[in-house]
Amino acid sequence: xxxxxxxRPILAALRSHKTAVMxxxxxxxxxxxxxxxxxxxxxxxxxxxxxxxxxxxxxIGVIQSIGVIGTANSGTIENDLAVLQAVPDVVAATYGGPPxxxxxxxxxxxxxxxxxKLGRVYEFQGSQGLSRTLGARIVHGVDLDDxxxxxxxxxxxxxxxxxxxxxALGQHLFPDGRxxxxxxxxxxxxxxxxVGIVDHLRGSITGSPDDDWSIVTEFMYGHQDGGGGFMIxxxxxxxxxxxxxxxxxxxxxxxxxxxxxxxxxxxxxRADYFKSDLAxxxxxxxxxxxxxxxxxxxxxxxxxxxxxxxxxxxxxRRALGATRRDILxxxxxxxxxxxxxxxxxxxxxxxxLNLFLMRRFELAHLPAHYLxxxxxxxxxxxQLAVLGPALRASxxxxxxxxxxx
Amino acid sequence: MFGYYLDLALRSLKRNKVLTALMVxxxxxxxxxxxxTTTVLRLLSGDPLPQKSDRLFYPQVDPNGKQGYIAGQTxxxxxxxxxxxxxxxxxxxxxxxxxVALTSGKIAPQRANERPFYSDGVQTTADFFxxxxxxxxxxxxxxxxDDEGGAQVIVIAGFLNQKLxxxxxxVGRTIRMNDHDFRIVGVLKPWSPQPRFYALDLGGHxxxxxxxxxxxxxxxxxxxxxxxxxxxxxxxxxxxxDLAAAPCRWLGVWVELPDQAAVADYxxxxxxxxxxxxxxxxxSRDETAMLDLVDWLRHEQVVPDxxxxxxxxxxxxxxxxxxxxxxxxxxxxxxxxxxxxxRRALGATRGAVFxxFMVEAAIVGLxxxxxxxxxxxxxxxxxxxxxxEYASLAHLxxxxxxxxxxxxxLASLVAGLLPxxxxxxxxxxxxxKAS
Numbered sequence: 115x116x117x118x119x120x121x122r123p124i125l126a127a128l129r130s131h132k133t134a135v136m137x138x139x140x141x142x143x144x145x146x147x148x149x150x151x152x153x154x155x156x157x158x159x160x161x162x163x164x165x166x167x168x169x170x171x172x173x174i175g176v177i178q179s180i181g182v183i184g185t186a187n188s189g190t191i192e193n194d195l196a197v198l199q200a201v202p203d204v205v206a207a208t209y210g211g212p213p214x215x216x217x218x219x220x221x222x223x224x225x226x227x228x229x230x231k232l233g234r235v236y237e238f239q240g241s242q243g244l245s246r247t248l249g250a251r252i253v254h255g256v257d258l259d260d261x262x263x264x265x266x267x268x269x270x271x272x273x274x275x276x277x278x279x280x281x282a283l284g285q286h287l288f289p290d291g292r293x294x295x296x297x298x299x300x301x302x303x304x305x306x307x308x309v310g311i312v313d314h315l316r317g318s319i320t321g322s323p324d325d326d327w328s329i330v331t332e333f334m335y336g337h338q339d340g341g342g343g344f345m346i347x348x349x350x351x352x353x354x355x356x357x358x359x360x361x362x363x364x365x366x367x368x369x370x371x372x373x374x375x376x377x378x379x380x381x382x383x384r385a386d387y388f389k390s391d392l393a394x395x396x397x398x399x400x401x402x403x404x405x406x407x408x409x410x411x412x413x414x415x416x417x418x419x420x421x422x423x424x425x426x427x428x429x430x431r432r433a434l435g436a437t438r439r440d441i442l443x444x445x446x447x448x449x450x451x452x453x454x455x456x457x458x459x460x461x462x463x464x465x466x467l468n469l470f471l472m473r474r475f476e477l478a479h480l481p482a483h484y485l486x487x488x489x490x491x492x493x494x495x496x497q498l499a500v501l502g503p504a505l506r507a508s509x510x511x512x513x514x515x516x517x518x519x
Numbered sequence: 520m521f522g523y524y525l526d527l528a529l530r531s532l533k534r535n536k537v538l539t540a541l542m543v544x545x546x547x548x549x550x551x552x553x554x555x556t557t558t559v560l561r562l563l564s565g566d567p568l569p570q571k572s573d574r575l576f577y578p579q580v581d582p583n584g585k586q587g588y589i590a591g592q593t594x595x596x597x598x599x600x601x602x603x604x605x606x607x608x609x610x611x612x613x614x615x616x617x618x619v620a621l622t623s624g625k626i627a628p629q630r631a632n633e634r635p636f637y638s639d640g641v642q643t644t645a646d647f648f649x650x651x652x653x654x655x656x657x658x659x660x661x662x663x664x665d666d667e668g669g670a671q672v673i674v675i676a677g678f679l680n681q682k683l684x685x686x687x688x689x690v691g692r693t694i695r696m697n698d699h700d701f702r703i704v705g706v707l708k709p710w711s712p713q714p715r716f717y718a719l720d721l722g723g724h725x726x727x728x729x730x731x732x733x734x735x736x737x738x739x740x741x742x743x744x745x746x747x748x749x750x751x752x753x754x755x756x757x758x759x760x761d762l763a764a765a766p767c768r769w770l771g772v773w774v775e776l777p778d779q780a781a782v783a784d785y786x787x788x789x790x791x792x793x794x795x796x797x798x799x800x801x802x803s804r805d806e807t808a809m810l811d812l813v814d815w816l817r818h819e820q821v822v823p824d825x826x827x828x829x830x831x832x833x834x835x836x837x838x839x840x841x842x843x844x845x846x847x848x849x850x851x852x853x854x855x856x857x858x859x860x861x862r863r864a865l866g867a868t869r870g871a872v873f874x875x876f877m878v879e880a881a882i883v884g885l886x887x888x889x890x891x892x893x894x895x896x897x898x899x900x901x902x903x904x905x906x907x908e909y910a911s912l913a914h915l916x917x918x919x920x921x922x923x924x925x926x927x928x929l930a931s932l933v934a935g936l937l938p939x940x941x942x943x944x945x946x947x948x949x950x951x952k953a954s
Contacts, residue, residue: 133937134853137846144839148832155828389906394825397905398832401552405836408545412843415541419850475824 124448131420135452138416142456142492145409147463150488151471152402154480156395162321163388167213167380168280168314170249172351174380175358176212177344177365191241191335194344197368201361203353204346208247209335210240211343212380213328214387217317222306222329223299224287232287236317236328237300240345241266241335245278247347248315248330253281255294255310258332262309266333275331277306280315282326284308306331319387354379406495413499417449421507428507429514438508445504446497453496457489464488520871521878528879535851539883542847546887546930549840551894554915554923556826556833558895559902561919562912563726563822567712568651572812575650576774576782578607580793581804582766583753588804595808597720597771597819598751601741601763603796604770608644612788613774613781617647618737620747620770621721626733627695629683638679638732641717642740642747648674648705650775651717656680658690658705661736665704669738673701679732680706699743701735713912714821716812721749721771725821726908737770785809837926841934844883848938852876859942860950869943876939877932884931888924895923 128135191209198207211217218237238244242260262276274297284293297305306329315328344365348357362377378386421428428441468480532539566572580603581595604618620642627635647653648660657680661672673694680689693700711730719725741762747769754766762769776782789807796802810818852859859872895915902913 133941134846134849137842137849141839141842141846144835144842148835148839152832391825393905393907394829397829397901400901401829401832401836404548404552405839408548408836408840408843411541411545412846415538415843415847416850419538419847419854423854471828475828 121447121451124444124451128448128451134416135455138413138452139456139459141409141412142453142496143459143463145405146457146460146485146488146492147467148405149402149491150460150464150480150484151467151477152398153488154468154484155471155477156398158321158478159388159391159395162319163384163392165316165319165325166314167316167319167384168250168312168326169213169380170347171380171384173249173347173349173354174212174247175346175348175354175361175377176215176380176383177346177358177362177377179342179344179365190337192337193368194365195241195243195335197364198344198346198361201346201357201364203348203350203357204361205349206243206247206249206347207361208240208243208345209342210238210244210247210345212248212345212383213238213315213317214319214383215343219317220300222287226299226303226305232298233324233327235283235324236315238315238317238328238330240332242332244332244345245312245330247345249347250278250312250315250330252278252310253313255308257310258330260334263332263334266335266338269333271303272305274305274307276309278310278312278315278330279308280326280328281311281313282323283328284311286324286327406491409492410495410499413449413453413496414502417445417500417503418506421445421503421510424507425510425514428510429512429516432510432512433515441508441510442504445500445507449496449500449504450493453493457492460488460492461485520874524875524878525882527875528882531851531855531879532882538847538851542844542883543887543890545840545843545847546883546927546934547890547894549837550887550891550923550927550930551898552833553837553926554891554895554919555898555902556830557922558899558915558919559826559909559913560822560830563714563826563909564816565713566813567714567716567816568812571652571775574775574777575812576613576776576785576809577812577815578772578774578785578789579808580789580796580802581806582768582802583804585803590804591806593804593806595804595806596751596768598749598768599770599772600766600768601770603792604772606792607772607774607789610788612785613776615646615650615775617644617650617773618770619643619647619717619721619773620737620740621718621731621749622735622740622745622747624696624733624745625698626679626683627698629694640733640735641731642737642745643734644737647734648707650773651712653710654708656706656708657688658703661704666736666738669742670736671699671701671739672704672736674705674707674734675703676707676730676732677709678729696733696735697743697745707734713909714816716816716821717771717773719771719815719819719821721747721769726912728908782809837930841930844931844934845937848876848880848883848935849941852938852942855942856945857950859945860947863945863947864951872943872945873939876942877935880931880935880939881928884927884929884934885924887931888927891927892920892923895919 195207195209198204218239219234220237222232222235224232238248242263245258258276258278264273264275279293287293287298288296293308294311296308298308299305312330314326315330316325317328319325346357346361348354358377358379431441464480464485468477471477472479568575579595579597580599581593582600582603583596608616608618622640622642623637624640625635626638641647644666645660645663648655656677660674661670665672673696675689675694680686683689683694684692689703689706692703694703709729711728714725715730744760746762750767750769752765752767774785776785786809789809790805793802793805793807797805862872899913899915903910
């Protein structure tokens with residue numbers, strides 16, 4: 115309660131330093147505006163880097179292959195898959211790539227004349243076993259069946275092809291909820307019949323809802339040769355690095371002409387995918403920390419100046435009976451008032467900056483609790499910055515009052 | 520007089536070392552952040568071909584269907600189909616013209632026991648090298664006849680020549696790419712424009728790297744079924760193998776136009792062509808566009824969002840640092856009211872007091888600039904270790920070096936204005952009485 119009684123004299127004192135107080139408030143307000151929006155941007159990136167693709171990420175490994183050099187020892191995909199499946203711990207293998215890799219995007223249509231475009235979707239195409247290897251969860255309908263997928267040799271541009279579709283895409287294409295059994299067309303002529311709905315399958319992670327618009331198609335491969343990506347899924351995530359090494363070696367042994375560029379796990383792929391975003395986030399955080407330090411230094415510098423300037427007044431107050439604690443509280447309360455003013459102004463600035471960023475960078479609306487958190491941080495920062503000068507003020511002996519300066 | 524102010528300023532700055540250090544440090548941090556981000560921004564928004572960027576143009580037509588078309592409000596897409604690109608190429612209405620798509624190919628090693636590897640390449644036409652001033656180390660471009668005949672000839676980059684032939688003159692030798700033999704006709708000197716403007720929207724990286732490894736005639740690549748990196752179809756495709764006839768757009772066209780008259784002529788020519796196509800029923804839209812190189816880069820927004828965000832942020836940061844310095848300078852100068860009173864009483868004009876304080880602010884700025892340069896180098900060192908495409912290009916050049924001091928002086932003088940004005944407004948009499 116004592117602090118409340120002190121507010122009037124503090125306000126009176128501040129009135130005689132209008133310019134300096136305004137400057138400090140402005141600085142704090144700007145800091146708050148930057149702080150709130152920046153933390154929001156960085157947190158968004160971090161959150162995005164945690165969005166799952168929907169596949170069994172911890173158990174999937176990829177072998178990138180250029181294909182076979184020379185015709186002397188040509189391999190077939192059928193054989194390659196058999197070799198991969200024979201590797202201990204491998205539960206499924208396929209010829210095809212994982213999400214976040216070179217995922218193909220194509221437009222889909224509800225009618226074969228392509229009059230009504232429904233959006234661009236991620237197309238996961240591969241050999242038999244693609245869906246099993248991805249390990250996406252089927253929530254309606256059935257998985258693709260090796261007996262029903264078309265053989266790649268019999269492919270015609272008009273044949274019907276069974277597909278899996280994500281729930282999100284199903285809801286977008288068939289708002290009446292009848293995605294299962296529905297037919298769509300991609301930019302070719304093939305009707306694609308939906309036989310199963312998978313929970314999630316994100317082709318890329320950009321934060322946009324259409325990340326989760328994907329379809330999966332499989333073709334039966336036999337004696338064809340192919341390069342690109344082979345994928346395996348293992349039983350136990352801990353065994354993945356070992357199994358992946360063994361699988362690459364087995365592929366090489368079965369087929370010496372096979373040129374495999376590199377192998378990587380889905381976890382490594384994800385880390386690589388977000389590397390640059392997260393690095394940019396780290397950079398923003400670095401700027402932010404420096405900004406907080408600068409603001410604290412500014413507050414602290416001005417406070418120590420005020421303490422020095424008021425040594426005589428402080429001495430008088432002490433001589434008139436104020437305790438050291440009272441003096442300490444005075445400067446702390448003064449700082450709190452200034453920072454509060456800055457925070458109020460800062461909330462307005464933060465919203466203005468957010469509106470600007472929303473227009474320029476497609477940022478979302480800044481939630482109010484970011485402002486609250488920013489205010490708390492700045493209050494704490496202000497108290498921390500003023501502590502040194504305030505302690506120095508409280509150490510001023512009463513005898514100063516009796517000396518002429 | 521200036522020397523005297525300098526002496527006064529230095530004395531005053533020395534008197535309160537902590538406050539001075541705070542001012543310098545805060546200004547230096549702000550400047551460091553600004554210079555770091557501005558360097559990156561400048562790097563990314565730079566002109567990749569300054570000697571002729573104003574003569575290079577990127578014509579666009581719109582083969583898309585009626586769906587979603589609002590006359591006068593739709594922009595042509597960034598690439599065009601083979602038929603239209605070939606028409607523009609063969610019309611020869613510009614001084615030079617080239618058609619571009621990106622590709623990649625599997626290159627077999629020259630020595631035994633080495634593994635084949637993938638390299639990025641460009642499918643293009645004979646004028647490409649002259650059009651973009653790509654310098655040759657050995658040999659030269661292929662001919663227009665090679666373009667028409669689909670000859671298996673290739674131009675390789677210096678680094679690929681180094682890798683395959685140890686840097687020797689390899690013109691006339693053969694390399695095996697995608698299981699076909701190509702005769703080398705030229706070897707480029709190191710050439711890697713940043714950004715890789717001719718590849719924008721064709722499905723490749725925009726920045727970084729040593730440039731493309733190989734260049735081969737477009738027709739040859741089509742004959743050998745080497746697909747482009749990016750392809751967008753606007754109608755039903757019946758035969759994907761016949762890319763030349765497919766209703767898909769995948770090619771960029773560049774033309775060199777020497778003067779304004781030629782530019783106006785070409786625009787007219789392009790507009791007429793689009794109208795003819797509409798009249799023939801091949802096109803539904805008659806919009807065309809033709810931006811010069813720099814405008815095209817701007818249109819494609821090659822500078823990544825996060826870089827622009829960081830730069831904007833850094834300038835906000837500098838503003839906060841300047842405010843900080845204003846506060847501290849103000850504190851200092853108000854404390855010296857008595858000193859100012861004495862100087863005024865002894866005959867110094869307001870202008871003299873103002874100048875004295877501005878000199879003091881400028882010194883803070885210069886020292887802040889030097890320190891800020893150190894912070895900027897530190898920041899750029901950090902950037903070079905980021906996993907961005909452009910990371911290795913982040914270096915301070917002479918103009919940025921000078922720019923640092925301009926920013927530092929400007930910032931400190933702006934910061935000094937208010938305190939100096941307050942100082943020269945001090946009335947001498949009360950100050951003298953108080954002591």
